[in-house]
Amino acid sequence: MANNKVLKVLFVPILSGGHVYSSIGVAERLIHSGHEVLFLVNDFWSGKLTKYGIREVLLAKIDSPFETNGATDLAKHMIARGLVGGDSPLQKAQREATFVELWTKHMKQFDPQFERLLPTIQPDLIVLDQFMTWPSLELSAIPCVWLWGNGPLIMVDDEKAPPHESGLSATGDQRLWQEFRQVVRDATKDMWRAFNDWMVGRGCEPLPEYAIQNPSHYLNIYGIPHELDYQDIRPLGHNFVRFDNFKRTESDLTFAVPPELAEKPGALVYFSLGSFGAADVANMRRLLAILAKSPHRFIVSMGPLHNEYTLADNMWGEEWVPQIRVLPLVDLVITHAGINTVCETMFFGRPMIAMPLFSDQYDNSQQIQDTGFGRRLDAYKCSEEELLAAIETLLNDREMAERVAKVSRRIQTDNSLAKLPQIIEDFVQNRRKYIE
Template identity: 40%
Template sequence: MSPTGRSLRPLTILFAPESAYGPTNNCVGIGGVLRRRGHRVVFAAEASWKGRLAPLDFEEDLVELAPPPEQPQDAGQFWKDFIRSTAPEFRKPTIEQLGTWIKPVWEELISGARYCEPQMKEIIDRVQPDVIVEDNVVCFPALTTAGVPFVRIVSCNPLEMKGEHVPPPFSGYPAGDRSEWDEFRAEYDHTHRSLWSDFSVWVTEQGARPLPDLEFIHEGDLNLYVYPESADYTDARPLGPTWHRLDSSVRETQERFTLPPGLADGGALIYFSLGSLGSADVDLMRKVIASLALTPHRYIVSKGPLHEEIELPPNMWGKEFLPQPQILPLVDLVITHGGNNTTTEALHFGKPMILLPLFWDQYDNAQRMAELGYGVRLDPYGFTDAQLHGAIGRLLGDTTLRRTLTEAGETIRTRDGLHTAADLIERAATG
């Protein structure tokens, strides 16, 4: 019997997440609930995730997005390398990144979708899913032509669902100032239309319906997105009946975190993470750490894939990977790149943020938190010590904000997005 009171036969649910930690962890969280309900959960993740999902009791039926590398790669290694090599682009205004960074990312994603299409069809034939769940930003036609319900998850800022009365995605522009919106949209059209048109033709050649104008993915039979109601844009851009908001989607884990003895006493406790991709910019990590070392506070640092190149001063402790959902309840403040997972998890636990956006929707999350008063947005490459230290002091001392965020976090947790998503996927699979 499901939590909704319906007796369900065991379902086979196929997840196809993007090869990055945010979307994959989101699918792991939802998939874990479904697996514990007795369903078979299979991951068609990218091949570098081999051996990382099976220990969580999921089946792995993995795909190559490009010819296999000569040497085995860590999970999501391609994107870590891509981010590190293109990091100079992040210093440009967002409108200038459209042709030199956003478009190349779409090109890589599209190349992967084209390459793995035969593999996806083979996986679907083997797995015979009752429902397919994709957490990605690009269309894989096989997932939408399998003859079973298709569920799309958006684990990016919800500006990805565009609207006339909300800022364009990837811009980081204010919701209350429309003066630059049209110019940004025109530049996006100019830099992306040909790429989109060619991809849409290929998608239809695979038997799928054409893509909506300038969109690289279809809507699903069911559409889920992860963002708290208190920060959402639905008043300005209502969504249709197939769309359902998950106020958060924080994965459940058996990991436990104990505060290291060296951080037991001192000033405020602060968590610093630029995510698995942003932390590949070692120079930026070192710059932030050097500034934070001048403060009287204690820091837990997610060091990321190049952790051996990052040294921490005495007021800090960190590792390559950290159990973020176990750490966030303990801290007073979060310093983040503004990735959707960290942003929504910080709100889930009621924590203020300093946001240092680097790419993609991180600018939109940083701007949204700043304009709502939930945090401070700083230029990751241009901030001064005085700006960063001032933001820390201001957020730690704002008791009204802390009370507001504590109450917001209680509401978000009560809504239980993880189990809501599982209920909706079950419902989609069974009609």
């Protein structure tokens, strides 16, 4: 540990599964290095993090759709507003102001509570995974690491790369990039101006145009294998540090393929559309009806609405399955392409069928296809023939299997996350080196 100083590190993640889990992956490394870690949690997460050695600080309830019951309420809210569903990324971009408005209201309720807690906690460092910055954070002068729990395009909107959440190819028509950017800017410009004016009114510096955070103020860490990154076309500043993943160890979890599935023939496939995808019961039923016609076996992450649909004889599933223990056992992964699942699947060297639902999942899915580690399909419009054919193609693609296995070997050998505590310690000691 640098200078033998124990750091008190406060984590403030978005309180939904993927964001909390990636924060836990970072926290585990800091705890192992001797640092003290606290998480701000709500009622749903209270009591769930202590097993990692994390101290919990319970937040007061606020009236917000982002105050979730394990993301189910938020998922239903997003589906109802058309932010998750069968519309195209461009159609959803036209509704981006709705999301910005919702998140701004949430943040304005949360920020005063955060401001009151800081003098009590007195952290040496804040690790933040949020969508937008807060005045109390900007004004606190406490060193901050921004943990980006989404794909890398969201960090900096650089015209040398596709716009985030577009799902457009890094090698595609750049006129489509500009069209998408303009749609988002037109949809959000009034909300952005109001948010920026409010930040400035609180005494903060103006934000970069159309941005709802200022990455130059922080050490920025993000997780994605370099094989899926965009730094070849859009290099990042020295205050951005990439890791191959933020994978949790979860040493207490075990999993074995249930006997009723283990005894059946066929390859083994893991199917998970995350909490948002699983909450769209109608689409889950449609996709499971297709998979029921496959000769292969499926482990299904069913989500909190698991009682509203049933599985076929070639399937086994539960509300929640220990994904980190399942992935090494399967031959193929069908995923919504959330960044954690993508990184964990690459860690274990499995090809993917990526079926994005919203946000960075579109970008992650396109990169998976463009770089030859899987296939992108439309979660809402793919036909029975498309999905079943994609499964057979990927299961029999030996070249793809070796390509993803090679990446897996590199990731596990490099163990990039082991370097994280030293980087964090150096940032606290030498902050100017990173942000000036």
